[in-house]
Structures are given as C-alpha cells and as structure tokens.
Amino acid sequence: MQPSNLPQDAVPSPPATRGGVRVPNEVDADLVRRMSSGDEGAFTTFYDRFAPGLFSMIYAILHDSKESEDVLQEAFVQMWKRTATYDATRSSLFTWAVMIARHKAIDRLRSRQRQTRLSEAVANETDPFAVSAPSDRADNALVRTNERERVRAALSQIGEAQREAIDLAFFGGLTQTQISERLGAPLGTVKARIRRGLLALREVLGGVAS
Amino acid sequence: MNEQLEEQASLYTLGLLAADEATAFAQRIEADPELRALVDDLDAAAAAMAHTAPARPLPPELRDRVLAQIRSEKTVAFPRRSNWLPWALAACLALSSAYLVAERSGFRKRIARLEQRDIFSQVQIASLSSKLENAPNANAVVVWDEKKQRGVLKVTQLPRNEENRDYQLWLVDPRYKDPVNGGVFHVSNDGTMSVPFKPASPVREAQAFAISLERKGGVTKAEGPIVLLGK
Numbered sequence: 001m002q003p004s005n006l007p008q009d010a011v012p013s014p015p016a017t018r019g020g021v022r023v024p025n026e027v028d029a030d031l032v033r034r035m036s037s038g039d040e041g042a043f044t045t046f047y048d049r050f051a052p053g054l055f056s057m058i059y060a061i062l063h064d065s066k067e068s069e070d071v072l073q074e075a076f077v078q079m080w081k082r083t084a085t086y087d088a089t090r091s092s093l094f095t096w097a098v099m100i101a102r103h104k105a106i107d108r109l110r111s112r113q114r115q116t117r118l119s120e121a122v123a124n125e126t127d128p129f130a131v132s133a134p135s136d137r138a139d140n141a142l143v144r145t146n147e148r149e150r151v152r153a154a155l156s157q158i159g160e161a162q163r164e165a166i167d168l169a170f171f172g173g174l175t176q177t178q179i180s181e182r183l184g185a186p187l188g189t190v191k192a193r194i195r196r197g198l199l200a201l202r203e204v205l206g207g208v209a210s
Numbered sequence: 211m212n213e214q215l216e217e218q219a220s221l222y223t224l225g226l227l228a229a230d231e232a233t234a235f236a237q238r239i240e241a242d243p244e245l246r247a248l249v250d251d252l253d254a255a256a257a258a259m260a261h262t263a264p265a266r267p268l269p270p271e272l273r274d275r276v277l278a279q280i281r282s283e284k285t286v287a288f289p290r291r292s293n294w295l296p297w298a299l300a301a302c303l304a305l306s307s308a309y310l311v312a313e314r315s316g317f318r319k320r321i322a323r324l325e326q327r328d329i330f331s332q333v334q335i336a337s338l339s340s341k342l343e344n345a346p347n348a349n350a351v352v353v354w355d356e357k358k359q360r361g362v363l364k365v366t367q368l369p370r371n372e373e374n375r376d377y378q379l380w381l382v383d384p385r386y387k388d389p390v391n392g393g394v395f396h397v398s399n400d401g402t403m404s405v406p407f408k409p410a411s412p413v414r415e416a417q418a419f420a421i422s423l424e425r426k427g428g429v430t431k432a433e434g435p436i437v438l439l440g441k
Contacts, residue, residue: 060263098257
C-alpha cells in the first residue's frame with residue numbers, strides 16, 4: 001500500500017503551516033468541494049474513511065450499539081448537509097468530523113442523563129488492537145491502527161492525571177465539577193490538568209506528525 | 211498567550227465551558243486570530259483522542275441507511291412543492307442582491323470566493339410542525355443562513371398570542387447547553403407572520419428550530435410550551 005492511497009487527514013496534527021499561514025489539506029478540500037456539489041461518490045469515500053473510527057468513538061461514549069448507530073447516522077447526515085461549515089484552513093477533515101460526531105454523542109449522552117466511567121467502559125471493551133470489522137476497508141483500518149498507536153504513544157508522554165482528566169471530558173461527557181468529584185481533585189487542579197494535558201498532547205502529536 | 215486564556219481555550223475545546231462562557235469565548239475567538247489558531251490546534255489534539263477508542267465493528271448495512279437518508283434529505287431540503295419555491299427563490303434573490311451591493315462596495319475578491327461555492331449549501335431550510343392540539347395545522351418555515359448568521363421565519367395558521375405573551379424562536383445548537391434565543395414575535399389575527407431574525411449567540415450547527423409561547427418580552431431560557439418544532 002502506497003502512502004498516497006491512505007487518508008491524509010487521519011494524521012492527528014494541526015494543518016501544516018507555511019510562513020505562519022495554515023496550509024489547507026487539498027485532499028480534504030477537494031473531497032468537501034465534491035460533496036458540496038452533491039457528489040454521492042465523494043460522500044461514500046468520506047463515509048468509508050471515517051465511519052469506522054467515528055463509530056468506535058461514539059460507542060466509547062454511549063456504550064449502546066443501537067444509539068451509536070443512530071448518532072453516527074445523524075452525524076453523517078449533518079456533515080453532508082453542512083459541508084459549507086468546513087474550513088480547510090482551520091482544521092483537517094478528520095478533526096471536523098470528530099468534533100461534529102462527538103458533540104452529537106455527548107448531546108445524546110447528556111439527554112439521557114447517563115454518565116459512565118471511562119475506566120469501566122474500557123474494562124468491558126475488546127482489545128484496542130483487535131482486528132477491525134469485516135466491512136472496514138483494510139487500508140483505512142491500517143491507518144487507524146497506526147494513528148491509534150501514535151496517539152497512545154503520545155498519551156504515554158503526558159501525565160497520567162492529565163490524561164485521565166481529558167479522557168473523562170472527551171469520552172465521559174462529564175462537566176468540570178463532575179470530573180473534579182470523580183477524581184477527588186479541586187476544580188482548579190482539574191482545569192490545570194486539562195490545559196497542560198491538551199497543550200502537551202498538541203506538542204507531542206505535532207512532533208510525531210512532523 | 212497567558213495561562214488563563216489557554217485554560218479557557220482547553221475547556222472550550224472539550225465543551226466544558228458554561229453556555230454563557232462558551233458564547234463569550236466564541237466571540238473572542240472570532241476577533242483574535244492567535245487565539246483562534248490555538249483553539250484550532252487544541253481541537254486537533256482533542257480529536258486525536260478518538261483514535262484511542264477501542265475498535266468496534268461497524269454494521270455494514272449502516273452505510274445504506276445513511277445514503278438513503280441523505281437522498282431523502284435532498285428532497286426535504288429543496289422540495290418541489292409550490293409553497294417552498296418562493297422561499298428558495300427569495301434566498302437566491304437575497305444572495306444575488308448581496309452580490310450586487312458587495313460588488314459596488316469593492317468586495318469583488320471576497321465575492322469571487324463565494325461564487326466558487328454552492329450558495330444553496332449555505333442556506334438551510336427547515337419546516338416546523340405543530341405541537342398544539344387546538345391548532346394542528348399551524349406550521350412555519352425557517353430559512354437560515356449560517357454564514358450570515360441570520361434568517362427569516364414565516365408562520366401560518368398559528369393562533370394569535372395573548373397580549374401578555376409572546377412567541378419566541380429558538381435555535382438548537384449542540385455547542386450550547388440550552389437553545390439559542392432567536393427573538394420574539396407576534397402573530398396577526400389571520401395567524402400569519404413573517405420576520406427576519408438574528409440569534410442572540412453565534413450558531414454553528416442549527417440542528418432544529420422551535421417556537422415556544424413565553425411571557426411578554428421573551429425569556430433567556432425557554433420556559434413555556436413548545437408550539438412548533440422542526441429541523
């Protein structure tokens with residue numbers, strides 16, 4: 001498999017910059033342009049690239065297969081309808097898609113008033129490096145496995161307390177106060193951990209990506 | 211960039227700010243390119259967390275369901291029923307007028323970029339149906355332009371509101387804990403009304419629109435019954 005055949009936007013780093021100006025990912029931009037013009041083939045490509053990873057993320061938030069399917073469907077329909085909101089100079093298509101799907105999942109989670117501890121969920125999950133679903137394209141699965149390893153490596157470089165706070169916010173959908181209570185740490189400490197953790201993750205992932 | 215701003219940016223990225231704080235911060239981002247760049251970077255870092263989710267088999271039939279829905283959404287978004295056509299034409303006319311005004315004002319370069327995009331992709335049209343037992347045929351249409359952050363609401367067959375109450379429009383955006391205020395309005399005797407609106411806070415993802423019946427002058431957070439709802 002040649003690298004050029006792999007989804008370029010799977011790299012979890014900010015868009016490249018040139019002279020301080022962000023350089024749009026042309027692959028992303030072209031795909032979105034085609035989707036904006038109503039090209040269903042482009043949408044299918046987009047779905048195949050991102051749906052498996054997004055579904056795993058949504059499930060990690062909701063822990064319910066049926067609800068996860070519904071949320072994934074809602075998210076993709078929204079992305080299809082709202083391609084105009086994507087700005088290739090600000091983010092990768094991957095980041096845009098994750099943010100939309102996560103917001104929908106968190107919204108669903110909060111609407112049913114069910115908060116689940118990430119640690120409990122992880123304990124019940126399959127091996128993160130398990131073989132992907134049969135419907136998943138092999139090249140996309142390979143990219144995600146590589147990215148997962150890179151992100152896990154990056155996470156291992158930031159503090160455990162920081163990673164835990166980010167985990168609870170990202171997957172658990174908890175509020176600042178709930179994270180504080182869950183961790184038994186003062187609110188100010190939780191905020192500081194999240195700030196330091198995200199900044200560190202940005203630095204480490206940027207370094208890895210370059 | 212000071213630590214306080216970095217902290218706010220981090221909390222904003224993860225959706226941890228209260229609704230009013232998030233609104234204020236979103237406005238600050240738009241006015242501060244450096245802060246916006248930081249938030250974009252933090253968004254990318256946070257999004258990478260998705261890769262750590264344990265792999266979960268994706269139901270293969272889900273793709274067909276999604277494709278079927280986007281095909282039906284196309285029909286819903288631009289139906290050929292005659293009562294929708296004037297609104298679509300009005301949206302075209304408004305954008306064409308904006309083009310002419312902008313051209314005269316010397317914004318040719320900006321417009322040229324806009325021309326490259328499908329103008330219809332920027333306009334969202336929603337149909338709101340009645341939740342009222344005493345007025346089941348009441349309905350409304352919302353034409354929403356996210357780029358311009360403004361829209362038009364047209365209501366028909368909605369009962370006239372009492373003097374001490376107002377109807378109030380709400381925009382549902384998942385970035386906010388509560389629906390965003392779209393303004394209050396009155397309905398005439400014949401149950402019709404048409405009014406432009408601008409939400410009280412920036413709306414990025416208008417997932418649904420609702421109209422509630424509130425006390426006169428409106429409220430900051432919906433309290434009264436929902437009378438019309440749709441997306």
